[in-house]
Amino acid sequence: FTSSGLIGxxxxxxxxxxxxxxxxxxFATVAMNGLDKAGDFEKLCLKEKNDANNFWKLRTDAESLLSKTVFSxxxxxxIDQEFEELKRLRIQYNAGLLNVPAKTVKKASKLIHKRKDNGFCCKVQRSKMISQLFSNFKLEHPLDYLFHESLKSQREKSLFG
Incomplete structure (x- = not known):
């Protein structure tokens, strides 16, 4: 129902x-609305990519800060100053995030659970087994920590990469 239909x-x-x-x-009104929404979608996609990039940078900075803490x-x-800066940036980035309706989150959650493939489930089980295997691993030397972190990183890459 458009304004031109109302005039008719x-x-x-x-x-x-x-x-x-x-x-x-x-038809012209419908086409213009469609083009306008397509443009909005492109803007939203770009914003989501930028937000994801910002949080990825925060994550790598936090990992770097953790490394500085562990190895002194x-x-x-x-380190405290850098940590406070990371917290400030996180709050700033969170304020700019889009709000997603709860209905959309529930629907996405259901779709994710439906589409789980057995390969992913097997990787998660294998990861849990590796975690249990190394849970008693004592970190007595900084090289032990590096070894443990590299195993953890490899496990994450096999799960998500």
Missing amino acids: ILFDSQSYILKVVTAIFS TESMGR
Whole structure:
């Protein structure tokens, strides 16, 4: 129901030309709305990519900060400053995120559970077994920590990469 359709109803004319003009304007309005929504979708996709990129950068910075903490490569004062900066950036990025309706989240959750493939489930089970195997692994030396982290990284890559 468009504004041009409303004009056709209000004038209630039996004129063939008015009906044709109304139909043309109706199709033009629908086409313009579709193009406008397609443009909005492209903008939303770009925003989502930028948001994901920002949070990825936060994650890598946090991993770097964790490494500095574990290996004591910088003073705790400097590490505290960097941590506070990461928290500030996270709050800033969270404020700019789009709100997703709960209905959409539920629908996406159901689709994810439906589409689980056995290969992914097997990888998760294998990952849990590896975690249990290394849960008693004592980290007595920094190289032990690096070895443990590289195994963890490989496990994540096999799951998600």
